[in-house]
Amino acid sequence: MGFKFGDIEIDTDYSSSETSLASSSSDEEKKMAKKASKGKDHKYRPDKVDAYESIIGQPTYRKKGDDRKKTRFLPPPDEPTDTEYKPLPKDIPKDVGRLDGKSVRDALLKYVQSQSCWRTGAAESMELSDLKLNSAIVYRCEMFVEERKVKWKSTGYKKGDSIDPPKAGSAPMPWELEMKPSNQWKEDKLKKEVPHTCSVRKCWYCKGKGKVRCRECKGKEFFACDHCSGSGEQEGPEGPQPCGICSGSGQRACGRCHGHGNYKCKTCDGHKKLKWYVQNHTKWETHSEDKIHEETALPDHLVSEVKGQEVYCDENAVLVPLSDFPEEHIQKFSKELLPAMIAKYKKDGRILAMRHKVLVTPVTEVSWKFDGHGGKFFVYGLDRKVYFPDYPQQCCCSLL
Secondary structure (H helix, E strand, C coil): EEEECEEEHHHHHHCCCCCCCCCCCCHHHHHHHHHHCCCCCCCCCCCCHHHHHHHCCCCCCCCCCCCCCCECCCCCCCCCCCCCCCCCCCCCCCCCCCCHHHHHHHHHHHHHCCCCCCHHHHHHHHHEEEEEEEEEEEEEEEEEEEEEEEEEEEEECCCCCCCHHHHHCCCCCHHHHHCCCCCCCCCCEEEEEEECCCCEEECCCCCCCCCCCCCCCCCEEECCCCCCCCCEEECCCCEEEEECCCCCEEEEEECCCCCCEEEEEECCCCCEEEEEEEEEEEEEEEEEEEEEECCCCCCCHHHHHCCEEEEEEECCCCCCCCCCCCCCHHHHHHHHHHHHHHHHHHHEEEEEEEEEEEEEEEEEEEEEEEEEEEEEEECCCCCCEEEEECCCCCCCCCCC
């Protein structure tokens, strides 16, 4: 059971093997039922939550190494909506962020001063020429995605605590719960108890005693005194005297349980019982990817890290590729990246919002000469960052 998005089929069957952690075999279920009838199995719980137990199993303790991951639930298909898209620009500006010689040198000096152990002499006196402005065009696609997972959760239960048992109503499935992010496009997490999934049973760790035997002294409460070897006496100037450490008892209390032989169970907090319920884990994340058209030797990843002039931005629940954009590279990037990201994040959750932008980032290529050396460096972005990997005075002890 599922739906198709283009050539990709999305499975929404909650009981499929892909979303199921594991269910007990029939033999294991028979053994559990047999133990339950004799009152021996502390993991048994008569009040079942069938909607969840068929997928994530019963709320039993799992040892380290067992499959204990939260189960991801796929959302139901989105309902089709009528969408209006923002009009496209008629042209791309070509003169964004143009710099003169003074602005380039100021940016270079600021960059050199920010580097440890670099000297500013070269930046102040080198010859700068042939300033060429290039425009890097960035297509940025963003998805605001919601994912929901569920797992069994237990806390200590004491008499009088409120519970919401399965007999109080039908437990809603994960995507039927109302969960909202605090802000759109802001990462957030929220945990919530699923209604009508709660039950109370004996603590599996302490077997309902509220205390566990001390692992340090094995319940013996005391050890032989190390100072007097358990004799209770120590040699003094006037002969044997009572040990000053154990006061003559020959014993010292266990440091872990303080001489009680046991300590409070941390699993149930000493209450002997556990409250078990299904907990919904909802997460909102923003995923962003860029595609860049840039014709200089400047590494493309640097362009994504600086500010550019926004020439187009559209945000909606559903977007379509920019097939008629005036820049051919943007058309290609949009047709490749947008469907790929939709297909990728539809598999994990629900896309609440989509946004794509077109940015023009200035890249100024500068020729330089200093003391018989020369080359090119770049001033890029509206915040005027500098890329100068072969700056001639990168060390205080440089001879140049």
